[in-house]
Amino acid sequence: MDNGSENLVYFEDGVIVAESGEAKVYKTSYDLFLEIGPGHNLWALESEYEDYVWQLKDFPKGRCLEIGLGLGVASRYILTFPKVEHLTTIELREDVVDVYEKIKDTDRKFCLDYNPEKHRILQANGIEYAYQTKQRYDFIFIDCYNGIDEDTLPFIADMAIACSKTLKPDGKMMGWLDKHTPEYFVGMFYQIFEQSTN
Numbered sequence: 001m002d003n004g005s006e007n008l009v010y011f012e013d014g015v016i017v018a019e020s021g022e023a024k025v026y027k028t029s030y031d032l033f034l035e036i037g038p039g040h041n042l043w044a045l046e047s048e049y050e051d052y053v054w055q056l057k058d059f060p061k062g063r064c065l066e067i068g069l070g071l072g073v074a075s076r077y078i079l080t081f082p083k084v085e086h087l088t089t090i091e092l093r094e095d096v097v098d099v100y101e102k103i104k105d106t107d108r109k110f111c112l113d114y115n116p117e118k119h120r121i122l123q124a125n126g127i128e129y130a131y132q133t134k135q136r137y138d139f140i141f142i143d144c145y146n147g148i149d150e151d152t153l154p155f156i157a158d159m160a161i162a163c164s165k166t167l168k169p170d171g172k173m174m175g176w177l178d179k180h181t182p183e184y185f186v187g188m189f190y191q192i193f194e195q196s197t198n
């Protein structure tokens with residue numbers, strides 16, 4: 001999502017609570033935002049927590065893989081599931097990994113109870129990791145795009161095909177469904193995940 005300079009509402013009462021390279025985390029009275037520069041590119045919002053709860057249902061279990069760290073909202077939520085043994089999160093950008101480590105729990109609205117020792121964060125390209133790893137996963141969550149449209153669908157499909165190689169036969173793989181996605185793209189999005197898990 002590219003918030004042009006005319007639409008920077010989240011800066012009005014925002015303060016930077018963590019920063020590394022081109023990654024900045026802003027806190028406002030109502031949300032936490034991850035912006036990756038240059039420019040004001042909004043990549044993650046803490047309020048998406050509720051969408052993750054809706055979408056992930058009770059799927060996370062066993063050995064889990066996640067592509068795209070962002071603010072780590074989904075990571076932390078996945079780690080709260082009692083049947084999750086371990087979560088590996090692959091993040092492309094070093095500054096995002098670094099800024100994640102700098103966010104204080106007191107700056108987050110959702111204080112989740114989880115064991116951080118079950119979380120491994122690797123800085124790598126998700127596609128490369130998926131083709132190289134010998135690990136096999138019970139649950140895979142892909143969230144490394146900031147919208148679903150004709151530009152991002154080919155990338156999402158490539159990532160899903162690569163990650164499907166690491167999925168156990170009875171495993172579950174899903175991608176983050178942006179609730180603002182036009183109907184036309186929703187069908188194509190679901191098709192990607194149906195095809196890559198069959």
Ligand SMILES: C[S@@+](CC[C@H](N)C(=O)[O-])C[C@H]1O[C@@H](n2cnc3c(N)ncnc32)[C@H](O)[C@@H]1O
Pocket residue numbers: 043044045067068069070071072073074075090091092093096124125126127143144145146
């Ligand atoms: C929308 S954010 C993820 C939001 C995250 N689920 C959360 O809870 O905050 C997408 C993240 O994917 C990362 N990313 C983009 N391309 C990637 C790739 N090829 N491999 C791994 N991570 C990638 C971005 O740097 C960004 O941090």
